[in-house]
Amino acid sequence: MPPSNDLPDDRSTATLPKAVRLAWGIEEPGTRGPRKGLSLERVVDAAIEVADAEGLAGLSMSRVAKQLGFTTMSLYRYVDSKDDLVELMADRAIGQPSGLVVSGGWRDRLESWALGEYRAVRAHAWWPEVTISAPPTGPNNLAWLEAGLQSLADTGLSEDRKLQVVLNVSLFVIGRARFALDLERSAKAEQVDYARLLPLLLDEKRFPALRAAIEGGAFDAGDEDDAHWLEHDFRFGLDRMLDGIERLTGG
Known part of the structure; x- marks a missing residue:
């Protein structure tokens, strides 16, 4: 230490x-x-x-x-x-942040930071369950916060806005990691195939949008394994967050 x-x-x-x-x-x-x-x-x-x-x-x-x-x-x-x-x-x-993109634009750097934190948290299934009762104080957690803030160095955002951006992205990362953990546990315990189960439960007249989503393959993971699908879905959400941050920066 x-x-x-x-x-x-x-x-x-x-x-x-x-x-x-x-x-x-x-x-x-x-x-x-x-x-x-x-x-x-x-x-x-x-x-x-x-x-x-x-x-x-x-x-x-x-x-x-x-x-x-x-x-x-x-x-x-x-x-x-x-x-x-x-x-x-x-x-x-x-651990310490490593292997992150440190060149290029802020979006590439922040995306790399968020994905790195997501993978670090996912490396220990229990980590997302830890209660967050205060701001980070440990040397490794503060190193991640420092790296996140550095990724926004050339955005022109004020220091308080940079901190808000990093903390909100981090909360998204941790929330998605917790969701992935819960989903994996549920799948192992019940082995529910929602793409096959939901059509048995949902009436077309009452749930037309859900039925359309099912028939359109929205609940299918395709040929991807669960972990790959979950990370792909995480990156979709992250991209939408970055889109919003890009508007905030005026980029």
Whole structure:
């Protein structure tokens, strides 16, 4: 995790939440519990492994301790609560932005940023389930925010408009990732073929528009697998957002 000197020297960090101080490496774990063979990084990595395999519902301090081969109480030397642990997990799992388009126009850059964030979030099925209760504070999440703002550097938008654009695109990304997760879970559990099911339920006179959509293939994924179809659909929505932003920039 990043060292404390990544933060401005003139800013007091004493009042920052514990999870934030831990994420930035400006607070060392306490003295309780065993030191040998255990670290904050190992605790967070083990928690991510558990969540990847069993979801957030299967995550607990005792389950993480079992994954590591330590006692549950030993983990409290490194994190104060499960909530703090989940906050650290979410920041660590999303990683640093990489492989993004940094040349060309703002639209190409912002599209690359949004698609990169979507894929990073989708890499961990539990990530979209994490409650967003405050602005991003972890080093990785803030790196994504920085990259998003940089993509709009030459738009002529005011700084507050740039932030509004990036946050709204990010909310779209996270919302679509959550939708994809729910849809995939539903498909696995019920294996419903809506293209075949809906015509059995919908009367042509009462639902003419829906019937026309079905007959026009709107509910068919074609030869694409579900993940590819979901990303294709995500990009359609993203393009429409970018169209609106383009009008905002006067481009």
